[in-house]
Amino acid sequence: MSAVVVACDLDRTLIYSAAALRLGGDDEQAPAMTVAEVFEGEPVSFWTRDAEEMIGDLVEAAWFVPTTTRTRKQYARVRFPEPGPRYAVTSNGGHILVDGEPCADWTATVHARLGECAPLAEVVEHLRVVAEQPWVRKHRVAEDLFTYLVVHRDLLPPTFVDDLTAWCAARGWTVSLQGRKVYCVPAPLTKSAAVAEVAQRVGADLTFAAGDSLLDADLLVAADRAFRPAHGELHEAGWQTPHLTVTRRAGVAGGEEIVARLLAAVRAQAAASGARGAAGVPGATVDAVAGS
Numbered sequence: 001m002s003a004v005v006v007a008c009d010l011d012r013t014l015i016y017s018a019a020a021l022r023l024g025g026d027d028e029q030a031p032a033m034t035v036a037e038v039f040e041g042e043p044v045s046f047w048t049r050d051a052e053e054m055i056g057d058l059v060e061a062a063w064f065v066p067t068t069t070r071t072r073k074q075y076a077r078v079r080f081p082e083p084g085p086r087y088a089v090t091s092n093g094g095h096i097l098v099d100g101e102p103c104a105d106w107t108a109t110v111h112a113r114l115g116e117c118a119p120l121a122e123v124v125e126h127l128r129v130v131a132e133q134p135w136v137r138k139h140r141v142a143e144d145l146f147t148y149l150v151v152h153r154d155l156l157p158p159t160f161v162d163d164l165t166a167w168c169a170a171r172g173w174t175v176s177l178q179g180r181k182v183y184c185v186p187a188p189l190t191k192s193a194a195v196a197e198v199a200q201r202v203g204a205d206l207t208f209a210a211g212d213s214l215l216d217a218d219l220l221v222a223a224d225r226a227f228r229p230a231h232g233e234l235h236e237a238g239w240q241t242p243h244l245t246v247t248r249r250a251g252v253a254g255g256e257e258i259v260a261r262l263l264a265a266v267r268a269q270a271a272a273s274g275a276r277g278a279a280g281v282p283g284a285t286v287d288a289v290a291g292s
C-alpha cells in the first residue's frame, strides 16, 4: 500500500500574521484572503482563499499533518476547512493529536527522551535573567516542554541570539528566532520524530514536508521531498538540503505556492504509483494514496 504523509509547518509557512503577509505595493494585485485564526476577538492569521481550498484537497489526497511549535491551545485556534486533518503534531513534536486528542504513549516517550539534555528549569532560569529587559515583552514556558521570549525585534541586542545559541548548545538545547519569538527547545524534541511516528501509524511510505524556520530543518532533511518559502529564518541563512524546493514568491503568496506544490507532488506520486501499479508493481495504486 502506498500512502503519503504531508507534514506542514503553520506560522509563516501555511498561515500568516498581518505583519508577515508581504502583499507588495499594488492593492489591486493582492490575493483574496480568508481568516485562519481569531485571537481575543481579532483576526490574527490568514491564508489565501486558494490556499485554503487546496488544503481541503490535500486532506483528501494524503495524510495532511499540521506540524507546529504552537502549543495545543494555540493550535486549536487555527480553523482548517472541514473535515480538517485527522492528525496533528504540536509543541514542536511534544504532542501527537488524533482527532484533537493527545496520544498519551507518545507524550511519555517524549518525556523519557528529554533526560538526554539539560532540564527545562535550568534554561527557564537562564532566560529569567533577561526577562525584565526593555526589549523583552513576555517570557513563556510552553506545556512544560520548552521556553520562549516574545521580544521587540528591533531592540534585540545584536549578540543575544548567538550567545544564547552557544549557551543552549552546550546543554543540548536549540535556539530559533522566528518573528518576535526566541525559542529555546530541547534538541531531542523534534518535529521529525513525531512525524515519523505518525507515518508509521498510518502506514505511509513517503513524507513530504514544508517549513520556514530552524525548528523545521530536521523535518525537511528527513522528508522525501521538502519545500520552504523564500522568506524566514532558513531563507535568511541560505539553508539548503537535497530534495528541497524553495518557492519563487515570499509572504502569503509563498504560502499558497507551498500548498500548490505539495498538492502537485502528492498527485504526481499518486499518478506514478498508478502507472507502476498498472505495470504490475504490487501494491502501488492511485486509490491507495488517498489516506483519509
Ligand SMILES: [Mg+2]
Pocket (backbone or CB within 6 Å): 009, 010, 011, 012, 013, 178, 211, 212, 213
Ligand atoms: Mg514557521
